[in-house]
Amino acid sequence: MLAPQFTRIAAGLAPERAARESAQRKFGNFKLDANNFSHPDQLAALLGPYRMVSFDLFDTLLWREIALDDVHAKTAAFGERLIRGDDGPLPRGLLLHSRSRHQETLKKAGMASKTAYRNEIDLADVFDTALAPYIADGARRARAVESLLAYEIETEHRVLTVDPAMRDFLERLRTQDKVLVLASDMYFSERWLRELLTRLDLLKYFDHVFVSATVGVTKHSGKLFDHIDATLGSADWRRLHLGDNWNNDVVQPRKHGWDALHYMNPENEMRKHRLELLHKLDAHRRPAAAQALLAQIRGDKPEEGLVRLVTAGFLSFSRQVLATAQQGGFDRVLFLTRDGTIYHHLIRQLIADTGAGDTLDLPQLADLAFSRRAGVLLTCPPCSDPDWERYIRHHIEWLRGEPASLGSLMRTFALSREDMAGARGLDKWVDAYLDGREDCDVDFAAILAQPDLAQAVDAAVQVKRQRVIDYLDQQDLFLPDQRVLLVDIGYSGTVLKSLSEHMYALEAQGQRLGSRLVMMMFAANRYFAGNLGQMHPRASMLDPVMIGREDWRQRAAALNFAWLEPFAVDRTRGSLRDFQPDAQGVMQPVFGPAGLDRTPITRERILATAREVDAVLRRSPMPDREAEAAIGRGISDCFSHPRRDTLKAVDGLTHHAGLTEVVEGGMLARVRPWRLRSDLARCMREDRWVQGSMAASRLGWLNPLLNRIIGITTR
Numbered sequence: 001m002l003a004p005q006f007t008r009i010a011a012g013l014a015p016e017r018a019a020r021e022s023a024q025r026k027f028g029n030f031k032l033d034a035n036n037f038s039h040p041d042q043l044a045a046l047l048g049p050y051r052m053v054s055f056d057l058f059d060t061l062l063w064r065e066i067a068l069d070d071v072h073a074k075t076a077a078f079g080e081r082l083i084r085g086d087d088g089p090l091p092r093g094l095l096l097h098s099r100s101r102h103q104e105t106l107k108k109a110g111m112a113s114k115t116a117y118r119n120e121i122d123l124a125d126v127f128d129t130a131l132a133p134y135i136a137d138g139a140r141r142a143r144a145v146e147s148l149l150a151y152e153i154e155t156e157h158r159v160l161t162v163d164p165a166m167r168d169f170l171e172r173l174r175t176q177d178k179v180l181v182l183a184s185d186m187y188f189s190e191r192w193l194r195e196l197l198t199r200l201d202l203l204k205y206f207d208h209v210f211v212s213a214t215v216g217v218t219k220h221s222g223k224l225f226d227h228i229d230a231t232l233g234s235a236d237w238r239r240l241h242l243g244d245n246w247n248n249d250v251v252q253p254r255k256h257g258w259d260a261l262h263y264m265n266p267e268n269e270m271r272k273h274r275l276e277l278l279h280k281l282d283a284h285r286r287p288a289a290a291q292a293l294l295a296q297i298r299g300d301k302p303e304e305g306l307v308r309l310v311t312a313g314f315l316s317f318s319r320q321v322l323a324t325a326q327q328g329g330f331d332r333v334l335f336l337t338r339d340g341t342i343y344h345h346l347i348r349q350l351i352a353d354t355g356a357g358d359t360l361d362l363p364q365l366a367d368l369a370f371s372r373r374a375g376v377l378l379t380c381p382p383c384s385d386p387d388w389e390r391y392i393r394h395h396i397e398w399l400r401g402e403p404a405s406l407g408s409l410m411r412t413f414a415l416s417r418e419d420m421a422g423a424r425g426l427d428k429w430v431d432a433y434l435d436g437r438e439d440c441d442v443d444f445a446a447i448l449a450q451p452d453l454a455q456a457v458d459a460a461v462q463v464k465r466q467r468v469i470d471y472l473d474q475q476d477l478f479l480p481d482q483r484v485l486l487v488d489i490g491y492s493g494t495v496l497k498s499l500s501e502h503m504y505a506l507e508a509q510g511q512r513l514g515s516r517l518v519m520m521m522f523a524a525n526r527y528f529a530g531n532l533g534q535m536h537p538r539a540s541m542l543d544p545v546m547i548g549r550e551d552w553r554q555r556a557a558a559l560n561f562a563w564l565e566p567f568a569v570d571r572t573r574g575s576l577r578d579f580q581p582d583a584q585g586v587m588q589p590v591f592g593p594a595g596l597d598r599t600p601i602t603r604e605r606i607l608a609t610a611r612e613v614d615a616v617l618r619r620s621p622m623p624d625r626e627a628e629a630a631i632g633r634g635i636s637d638c639f640s641h642p643r644r645d646t647l648k649a650v651d652g653l654t655h656h657a658g659l660t661e662v663v664e665g666g667m668l669a670r671v672r673p674w675r676l677r678s679d680l681a682r683c684m685r686e687d688r689w690v691q692g693s694m695a696a697s698r699l700g701w702l703n704p705l706l707n708r709i710i711g712i713t714t715r
Helices: 003-013 015-027 068-082 094-112 123-131 138-159 164-174 190-199 223-232 246-255 266-280 287-298 302-327 341-353 372-378 388-400 406-413 424-434 444-448 451-474 494-508 528-532 552-557 603-619 624-640 644-650 673-685 690-696 700-713
Strands: 052-055 062-064 160-162 179-184 208-211 239-243 259-263 332-337 364-369 483-491 516-524 539-541 576-581 587-591 654-657 663-666
Touching: 015 266, 062 266, 068 094, 068 138, 068 266, 068 302, 068 624, 094 123, 123 138, 138 160, 138 190, 138 603, 160 164, 164 179, 179 223, 190 208, 208 223, 239 246, 246 259, 287 302, 287 603, 287 624, 302 341, 302 483, 302 516, 302 603, 302 624, 302 644, 332 341, 341 364, 341 483, 341 603, 372 388, 372 406, 372 451, 372 494, 372 576, 388 406, 388 444, 406 424, 406 444, 406 451, 424 451, 444 451, 451 494, 451 576, 451 587, 483 494, 494 516, 494 528, 494 539, 528 539, 552 624, 552 700, 624 690, 644 690, 673 690, 690 700
Parallel strands: 052 179, 052 239, 179 208, 239 259, 332 364, 332 483, 483 516, 516 539
Antiparallel strands: 062 160, 576 587, 654 663
16 A cells, blocks of 8 residues: 555655656567567568558657647746736636646537537637637737747747658658658647648658648547548558557557558657656756756856856846736836847847747837936936035046046046037136046036036036936837836846936926836846835836845845856947937937957857757756746856856956946956955955955855855845
């Protein structure tokens, strides 16, 4: 009585071993007889008399790299993320569970019909009736069904492998005077199965394709073989059917006048049995499976592996952005320049690679040019405001780390000669500064001492501020009744804080705000929580996705992001300096000089790597949520506990330091034990990679303690 329970417990503790041993016991010693063949070469002498040869498809001509149930789970997860019901997200499990009881109900209804008998269902009908209570509009529901089928076909294409021996066999048969038929019991219609066969380069071998979902009857009942004979007029031919299912591919065709042989390849059967058992044991949800997935993503080359790991994080974040936009009912998704736009590129690529891009009802995707400088300009008060002097001094010191002066003010706000044209009393100082004579400067106190000069400087700042406002107005960011999702690499949400202040200002002017702004970030630093309390009620920040605030390890990794920027920043653009109207009067962002172009981490490389990683994730049985969590943990561990190979991989990479102008900065700094506190403070002030600097200074053994301290002090 207890033996089965002990067996189940043992299988749960070591699922991979249990699955292999079970498969070996069941199929390892299989003996062939006259009803079976294990390799197509065994059929060469038998085919002569046959005019028609028919093939099963799945597990005969090809096999899956993951269990069929895992394929179904991926389709359901895709639908739950990217299909929205009329009243909100679809119920969890609706699409997956519709394949069982609901599918059987439809099949029974078809078999009970006296006018349109069917003993097979079409998956499109299953999804359509399952979605009907949640999507009333027939056209929108049809697009949703189309997207689900397209996605599953794309997944099948990625996880299916054509048996090379069978492909060679088909090549040989094609040269003989025989009719080749594909006969499949499949819930996809013939249209979709032909699409799959085309992608697998198999359709060219067959004269006819018969699919139970389209015909309405199955091999399992034997009626599909009668349908083939009636359609082709082949009842008097010698016909041979080949397939892996004993009933469907041997018993039934023989009952209906065909010859048939059972394809029994022990290796294929053991693979299939092993995958099915691993799925039942939930092996793909275990920590060991997560580690195996990370190892597969990273490969065995340190530098390439680091790029692949971070790219996997970007890809996971992009998936979650798309899901949030869909399920949150957002009208627009705006990606902040310069580094947030990498996610725009990745999402466009993801949509194309789902196979369902043309049928998805997606929000508008666009870029939004904004920066800390633009935010400071946007919320700058006029000089008549009592807070003006403090505001100017504070932001010059914050953005530039310099005392307030004419030169530092012009650097902070990127004021040009044209911007300062109205400051008559400062002409010679402006010219001297712009000519590079930094020794010629005017202290801010001297400007304040002369009201006309202070007003002239403020006028230049306010004109530039107005250009920021004009740009935002043209983006329709505040007034329409809409939900807008802002996407960025992260840090602390200062962008949304600036937009929130402007929203308060608009309301004070009597404007009625319609927009609701939500910000979504890859990661957040130690200032994130402090900014939450400064948001307008119509502006909010979601919890950081990949590097969050709940876990102390992630807070340690989030101390600064010098290690993240080399992978995300758009180096084709320098800092955002201004907005200017084009020929049609549309405000366009003006960027400063571009950064270095010799970095090995280009956007083209990230996008190409993302496509490779996406293929790995699609072929993995691990559910998306578990995979994304594993990737997030992998990134945190990599950069909060850097190993020697990680330091070697980032050697030579630079990040874009500076809060106004782009400054190419090294990721690492020297940390001295006798000046530990001051050197760590300098790392944070200069935005260097703290844990990497510790490890590079041979103090990596202190990182576990440092991370714990960071985790405690940043709660």
